[in-house]
Amino acid sequence: MSHGLPDVQASSPDVTVGLNRVGVTDVEKRLSLAREEEECPVMLMATFAVYVDLPGWRKGADMSRNMEVIDETIEAAVREPVYRTEEVCGDVAERLLDKHEYTTRAEVRMDADLVLDEHTPETDRPTQHTVEVKAGATATAEGTTEEIGARVTGMTVCPCSQGMSAARARDSLGELGVDDETIERFLDEIPQPGHAQRGHATLTVESDGEPDVDLLDVIDVARDAMSARIYNLAKRPDEDYMTHRSHANAKFVEDCVRDMAEGCVERLDELPDEAVIHMTQSNDESIHQHNAHAERVAALGTLREELNGNGKRVPAED
Numbered sequence: 665m666s667h668g669l670p671d672v673q674a675s676s677p678d679v680t681v682g683l684n685r686v687g688v689t690d691v692e693k694r695l696s697l698a699r700e701e702e703e704c705p706v707m708l709m710a711t712f713a714v715y716v717d718l719p720g721w722r723k724g725a726d727m728s729r730n731m732e733v734i735d736e737t738i739e740a741a742v743r744e745p746v747y748r749t750e751e752v753c754g755d756v757a758e759r760l761l762d763k764h765e766y767t768t769r770a771e772v773r774m775d776a777d778l779v780l781d782e783h784t785p786e787t788d789r790p791t792q793h794t795v796e797v798k799a800g801a802t803a804t805a806e807g808t809t810e811e812i813g814a815r816v817t818g819m820t821v822c823p824c825s826q827g828m829s830a831a832r833a834r835d836s837l838g839e840l841g842v843d844d845e846t847i848e849r850f851l852d853e854i855p856q857p858g859h860a861q862r863g864h865a866t867l868t869v870e871s872d873g874e875p876d877v878d879l880l881d882v883i884d885v886a887r888d889a890m891s892a893r894i895y896n897l898a899k900r901p902d903e904d905y906m907t908h909r910s911h912a913n914a915k916f917v918e919d920c921v922r923d924m925a926e927g928c929v930e931r932l933d934e935l936p937d938e939a940v941i942h943m944t945q946s947n948d949e950s951i952h953q954h955n956a957h958a959e960r961v962a963a964l965g966t967l968r969e970e971l972n973g974n975g976k977r978v979p980a981e982d
Contacts, residue, residue: 680720680721681720682717682718682719682720683717683718684717685715685716685717685771686715686716686717686718686725687713687714687715687716687725687727687730687771688713688714688727688730688731688734689713690711690713691711691712691713691714691731691734692709692710692711692712693709693710693712693734694707694708694709694710695707695708695709695710695746695749695752695776696708696746697746697747697749697778698746698747706778708749708776708777708778708797709776709777710749710774710775710776711774711775711776712734712756712772712773712774713772713773713774714730714733714734714756714757714760714770714771714772714773715770715771715772716730716760716761716764716767716769716770716771717767717768717769718766718767719766719767722766725764725767726763726764729763729764730760733756733759733760733763734756736759737752737755737756737759748812748874748879749774749776749797749799749812749879750799750800750801750810750811750812750874750875751810751874752774752799753772753773753774753799753800753801753810753811754772754801754803754808754810754873754874756770756772756801757770757771757772757801757802757803757808758770758801758803758808760772760803761803761804761805768804768805769802769803769804770802770803770804771800771801771802771803772800772801772802773798773799773800774797774798774799774800775796775797775798776796776797776799777794777795777796777797778794778795778796778797778814779792779793779794780792780793780794780795780880780883782895784895784897784898784899784902785893785895785902785905785906785909786899786901786902786904786905787899787901787902789897789899789902791895791896791897792896793895793896795814795815795816795883796814796815796816797812797813797814797879798811798812798813798814798815798866798868799811799812799813800868800870807872807873808872808873809870809871809872809873810870810871810873810874810875811868811869811870811875811942812868812869812875812877812879812882813866813867813868813869813879813882813886813942814866814867814868814879814882814883814886815864815865815866815886816864816865816866816867816883816886816887817862817863817864817865817894818862818863818865818887818890818891818892818893818894819860819861819862819863819890819891819892819894819906819910820860820861820863820890820891820910820914820915820916820917820920820947821858821859821860821861821891821910821911821913821914821915822858822859822860822861822914822916823858823914823915823916823919824858824916825857825858825859825951826855826856826857826858826911826914827858829856829857829858830851830856833847833850833851833856834847834851837850855908855911855912855914856911857911858911858914859949859950859951860910860950861947861948861949861950861956862947862948862950863890863891863917863920863945863946863947863948864945864946864947864948865886865887865889865890865920865924865943865944865945866886866942866943866944866945866946867882867885867886867889867924867928867941867942867943867944868882868941868942869882869928869932869935869939869940869941869942870939870940870941870942871935871936871938871939871940872938875935875939876934876935876936877932877934877935881931881932882932884927884931885924885927885928885931885932886924886927888923888927889920889921889923889924889927889945890915890920890945891909891910891911891913891914891915892906892909892910892913893906894906916956917945917946917947917956917957917958918945918958920945920947920958921943921944921945921958921959921960924943924945925941925943925960925962925967925970925971926971928941928943928964928967929964929967929968929971932964935964936964936965937963937964937965937966937968938963938964938965939963939964940961940962940963940964941960941961941962941963941964941967942959942961943959943960943961944957944958944959945957945958945959
């Protein structure tokens with residue numbers, strides 16, 4: 665009987681205004697991510713959002729068709745593990761574009777938690793840390809762009825409050841008769857307290873086709889851009905290391921984004937100048953009710969020019 669029902673979505677709307685994004689969100693799927701150096705694939709519980717653009721003459725998009733494409737593509741990916749999450753997003757976007765004759769643009773976004781093994785910095789104990797993998801793709805008649813990256817957590821220390829603590833220490837030591845040279849040596853060796861913040865760094869790379877980048881390198885760049893890494897397991901020597909490291913490496917939220925940019929130029933050197941880098945840092949303030957935020961979006965070639973300072977790309981050393 666259903667074959668005789670009218671296709672209301674294909675009718676004309678009362679208001680003929682086109683829409684940029686129509687689709688479904690919060691679609692949960694299991695994804696099998698292969699790694700060449702490991703026998704067993706990594707299993708991800710991924711959340712997808714898929715969209716198509718909608719012309720003004722059409723009332724609605726085919727939501728069931730969107731779900732059909734997602735199911736078919738992700739289920740195929742589960743049966744045969746893929747090496748890159750952005751491949752799956754690109755495949756879904758291209759199939760959406762192919763199956764919707766009225767659309768000119770299809771977009772897919774994916775978030776998933778990835779658990780990685782590591783060791784504590786001082787006691788060398790095995791532990792794990794979790795990152796949020798972020799992938800996406802946009803397909804048009806001109807081609808497909810794909811994006812891969814991650815959101816990671818670390819800690820930062822405010823240089824401003826640390827500077828005030830150092831000034832207080834300098835005055836107190838001077839009143840105790842300590843000479844200036846010894847005071848400065850002490851302050852160089854022992855970083856003064858500053859208010860600490862939980863930091864969240866998001867770094868993604870977008871390019872035509874698959875970005876020529878290893879996700880683990882992207883994760884490392886984002887984690888290292890903050891004052892210090894944090895760990896799920898921390899014995900007292902590890903806590904001492906993280907505390908000293910973060911205070912010896914105090915950074916504003918702006919510094920974190922700039923250090924991400926520098927890390928991308930130094931460590932993602934296989935990427936072309938045209939690759940677009942999205943960098944965001946958000947810090948949960950500990951002594952304020954507001955949070956701090958900074959971000960930058962730029963082509964990698966632009967960042968290379970800015971960091972070099974003279975508009976020319978720095979040649980790689982042998």
